Amino acid sequence: PTPTPTPSYGISFAPVAANMNDTVTVPTGYTVDILLKAGDSIETGTAYAGSYPTPADAEKWAGGNHDGMEYFELSGTNPNSGGLLAINFEYPDFNILMGGSYNAATATADQKALALSAVGIGVVEIAKASDGKWSVKSGSKYNKRYTGNSSYKATGPASGLLSGTIKGMLNNCSSGRTPWGTYLTCEESTDNYLDPTQPEENYGWVVEIDPYQELDVPTKRTALGRFDHENVAHMVDANSRVAFYMGHDGTPGCVYKFVCDRAFSSSNRAANRDMLDHGTLYVARFNADGTGEWRALTHGQNGLTVGASDPGNTSQSATPIAPTTVDFNNQADVMVNCISAARVAGGTVMDRPEWITVAPDNSAIFVTLTNNSSRRSVDAANPRTVNRHGHIVKFKETGNSPLAMTFTWEIFLLAGDPSLAGFGDKLEGNINGDTFSSPDGIRIDPQGRLWVQTDHSVPGNSGDSSRTIEQVFGQNAMFYIDQTTKKSMRFLVGPEGCEITGIAYTPDLTNFFINIQHPTGNWPVSGQEPRSSTIVVRRTDAKPVGA
Numbered sequence: 001p002t003p004t005p006t007p008s009y010g011i012s013f014a015p016v017a018a019n020m021n022d023t024v025t026v027p028t029g030y031t032v033d034i035l036l037k038a039g040d041s042i043e044t045g046t047a048y049a050g051s052y053p054t055p056a057d058a059e060k061w062a063g064g065n066h067d068g069m070e071y072f073e074l075s076g077t078n079p080n081s082g083g084l085l086a087i088n089f090e091y092p093d094f095n096i097l098m099g100g101s102y103n104a105a106t107a108t109a110d111q112k113a114l115a116l117s118a119v120g121i122g123v124v125e126i127a128k129a130s131d132g133k134w135s136v137k138s139g140s141k142y143n144k145r146y147t148g149n150s151s152y153k154a155t156g157p158a159s160g161l162l163s164g165t166i167k168g169m170l171n172n173c174s175s176g177r178t179p180w181g182t183y184l185t186c187e188e189s190t191d192n193y194l195d196p197t198q199p200e201e202n203y204g205w206v207v208e209i210d211p212y213q214e215l216d217v218p219t220k221r222t223a224l225g226r227f228d229h230e231n232v233a234h235m236v237d238a239n240s241r242v243a244f245y246m247g248h249d250g251t252p253g254c255v256y257k258f259v260c261d262r263a264f265s266s267s268n269r270a271a272n273r274d275m276l277d278h279g280t281l282y283v284a285r286f287n288a289d290g291t292g293e294w295r296a297l298t299h300g301q302n303g304l305t306v307g308a309s310d311p312g313n314t315s316q317s318a319t320p321i322a323p324t325t326v327d328f329n330n331q332a333d334v335m336v337n338c339i340s341a342a343r344v345a346g347g348t349v350m351d352r353p354e355w356i357t358v359a360p361d362n363s364a365i366f367v368t369l370t371n372n373s374s375r376r377s378v379d380a381a382n383p384r385t386v387n388r389h390g391h392i393v394k395f396k397e398t399g400n401s402p403l404a405m406t407f408t409w410e411i412f413l414l415a416g417d418p419s420l421a422g423f424g425d426k427l428e429g430n431i432n433g434d435t436f437s438s439p440d441g442i443r444i445d446p447q448g449r450l451w452v453q454t455d456h457s458v459p460g461n462s463g464d465s466s467r468t469i470e471q472v473f474g475q476n477a478m479f480y481i482d483q484t485t486k487k488s489m490r491f492l493v494g495p496e497g498c499e500i501t502g503i504a505y506t507p508d509l510t511n512f513f514i515n516i517q518h519p520t521g522n523w524p525v526s527g528q529e530p531r532s533s534t535i536v537v538r539r540t541d542a543k544p545v546g547a
């Protein structure tokens with residue numbers, strides 16, 4: 001396993017209070033800078049300045065609804081003062097693209113092109129100035145958009161079922177990276193609502209993109225399965241074997257891992273270009289006794305044959321799927337209909353798995369189960385009916401190995417608030433300290449510190465009909481949680497209407513990059529339309545964030 005980083009520092013910030021202010025609130029001694037707003041230039045061209053763009057202009061802008069993000073080092077550059085940031089754009093910020101509301105079924109060609117320009121990803125080279133402020137290096141050869149209008153290829157078992165050249169990637173929700181320095185961006189939609197002229201099968205994949213533009217063109221890796229992907233987190237062992245952990249943000253959805261067939265090369269990047277085409281996809285089964293197992297989603301195994309019995313999900317979903325028979329003729333069928341295959345194979349359907357994170361020493365994996373108010377029947381890993389506020393599950397691979405076929409697990413915490421006791425559904429949860437609802441982003445940083453970001457819906461139902469979800473928890477926020485005491489400390493509160501998502505940092509942890517998604521007030525620029533944005537959080541004394 002990767003050596004455990006010496007915890008040279010812990011946590012010492014003074015938590016901030018829950019609030020409903022239209023600003024980003026951080027602890028005393030911290031600063032917030034805006035790095036990249038929806039509509040700012042990525043590729044050279046005009047930026048948003050208050051009027052609607054042409055499709056050609058928007059294709060070069062930062063897209064909308066910034067979400068998952070990764071920071072990449074550049075050879076020859078001090079990584080603590082310069083590097084590449086790859087950022088997901090989940091959904092358009094329509095308010096800066098066009099008037100009125102967008103309807104994919106009736107949109108004009110220009111409106112469709114505009115909408116599709118604002119999803120996908122952007123890569124930007126960023127640098128820190130002597131005053132500590134970061135900015136995008138305009139004109140950098142690395143600055144590049146990959147949008148809903150760009151072309152993609154597909155590889156792996158289901159690639160024959162997809163169009164030869166695929167138009168677009170969509171709903172780029174969260175993301176991850178490979179140990180060989182590529183970006184993995186995840187499509188959180190299996191139905192192409194933005195462009196109904198395109199075949200559905202083309203979407204719902206993990207897409208591998210090389211931010212350095214050295215390896216392949218952006219590639220949809222079908223061996224990782226087709227579902228509403230959230231993020232990807234990897235675990236590497238001492239022999240360079242690697243597993244990629246993924247959540248299906250479905251109501252309900254399963255937890256998966258993909259294990260590559262061979263070790264990756266740390267000396268030859270190009271040797272890794274087909275790593276994600278050769279391996280086995282597994283689904284997690286969480287047993288009631290705290291043990292768990294990985295079941296292969298391989299044609300011919302675990303019931304994945306013609307005439308397979310899919311048990312459905314009738315008591316856990318707002319859009320129930322009744323028990324049915326499904327024909328899996330080959331591995332392509334298993335990958336395309338992965339959601340059903342996971343249930344056939346005995347995977348546990350969970351309360352909307354969002355992000356997954358792996359501890360630096362491989363000793364723990366955390367997954368956020370954001371909420372599922374439609375759950376009517378419980379199991380050990382999803383213990384609340386009408387799960388409004390979500391929970392976090394911690395699991396541990398046998399031998400801390402990415403190749404393990406078994407694991408142990410526990411409920412790490414149940415989100416909620418003590419003031420909700422008495423309103424039923426165990427809404428009070430068991431958070432020790434600053435409370436929250438709907439954990440979504442989660443990441444353990446290289447110092448082993450656990451950060452959680454929330455996405456409770458606005459307006460949302462707290463479970464107490466006299467108070468909205470924001471009146472109980474404040475606006476969406478980011479928390480530090482001690483893994484031993486489980487004490488939760490609120491680190492940051494977002495502006496009106498937003499969700500907090502995306503977390504990346506420089507190696508010295510003095511700069512945290514965080515995304516503010518879909519603000520609705522007067523942020524980030526007073527007097528202008530609200531815009532999703534990437535921010536940088538630093539300390540005024542330039543020490544590591546949180547320490």
Ligand code: FEO
Binds near residue numbers: 090188
């Ligand atoms: Fe786009 Fe599941 O969050």
Ligand code: CA
Binds near residue numbers: 440441455501
């Ligand atoms: Ca999310």
Ligand code: CA
Binds near residue numbers: 354370440455
């Ligand atoms: Ca969410």
Ligand code: CA
Binds near residue numbers: 090499517
């Ligand atoms: Ca979102």
